[in-house]
Amino acid sequence: MKKNPFFQGIGKKTIALMLAVGLWAFTNFELGVERDISIPLHFFGLPENLIIVNKPPVSVDLSIRGSRSLLSSFAYLNKSVPINLQKVEQGFLKIDLKQAASQIVPGRIDIVEARPPKLSLNIDNLTTKKFKVTPVLGELDSGYEISQDIHVVPEFVTVKGPVSQLAKLETIETAKIKLEGEKAEFTAPVQLQLPSQYMEVLEGDHVNITVYIKEILLTKEFRDIDIVPRNFEGLDYSTTSELKANLIFNGPYKTINNLTSNGINVYIDGNDLSKSSKKRLKVKVDYPNANLLKLSSITPKRIMVKVKKSAVEKSP
Numbered sequence: 531m532k533k534n535p536f537f538q539g540i541g542k543k544t545i546a547l548m549l550a551v552g553l554w555a556f557t558n559f560e561l562g563v564e565r566d567i568s569i570p571l572h573f574f575g576l577p578e579n580l581i582i583v584n585k586p587p588v589s590v591d592l593s594i595r596g597s598r599s600l601l602s603s604f605a606y607l608n609k610s611v612p613i614n615l616q617k618v619e620q621g622f623l624k625i626d627l628k629q630a631a632s633q634i635v636p637g638r639i640d641i642v643e644a645r646p647p648k649l650s651l652n653i654d655n656l657t658t659k660k661f662k663v664t665p666v667l668g669e670l671d672s673g674y675e676i677s678q679d680i681h682v683v684p685e686f687v688t689v690k691g692p693v694s695q696l697a698k699l700e701t702i703e704t705a706k707i708k709l710e711g712e713k714a715e716f717t718a719p720v721q722l723q724l725p726s727q728y729m730e731v732l733e734g735d736h737v738n739i740t741v742y743i744k745e746i747l748l749t750k751e752f753r754d755i756d757i758v759p760r761n762f763e764g765l766d767y768s769t770t771s772e773l774k775a776n777l778i779f780n781g782p783y784k785t786i787n788n789l790t791s792n793g794i795n796v797y798i799d800g801n802d803l804s805k806s807s808k809k810r811l812k813v814k815v816d817y818p819n820a821n822l823l824k825l826s827s828i829t830p831k832r833i834m835v836k837v838k839k840s841a842v843e844k845s846p
Contacts, residue, residue, distance in 0.1 A: 620655050677744045722737060
């Protein structure tokens, strides 16, 4: 019996078919591979008189497509996308990152997408400008005040930075100076606070400040304090005015706030009569912290005292 020609060499035909189908599948599968990678950006060539004043991304994410073997052999980990800034000028610059990345991606690999697709740079001229330093003060303790202008060294500093940003500044402030707990003059270094990361103080990042602190002086008044006669034993006397006094004290905040009428003794002294039958005796005052407090006013200053003649004669 004669064999059907179709089945002649059937084994070889089957193998050939399988190879063809496998080659087709392999080829299409290989060419259809897609992968996401991230590559850093490398900025270079920016002229010294220019500065980038926005924060550009440090890398670009790429979706690439190609054969599995090509993608596997693409050593992107040791590469970066070059951004040449040698010819840029002041203003806004946009760069196509897909096009920029094509410089390092092999030609047989397609860049499907770049994220972000565009790189936006805000480029400004660099300049220097002198500014006065302004101290920023914290809160003082109650009862204290700054007695004179704060001394700053240096008083003026030179700042290097973008033209557009320096034009908006009037002064350079310090970090807040802690005054809580300070009760006298002190000198300390304090950090300068620049409003932009693109600025630099050429003299350094701090100044020395001297703050002059003193306790606040207050006035306190006491009215109708009893004037107590002392050393009048055995004397028959009279006064021509009421034995009441009005007092005014000046002194440091804390000390004068603690002063009460209970701690004040106002009196006239009979020993000051000196055998006189009539005399204007000085009104005397004893009070605590006399080294800190000042008695600035006393009314009346003297009291007229009259002693009967017989009493004067009998006195030793």
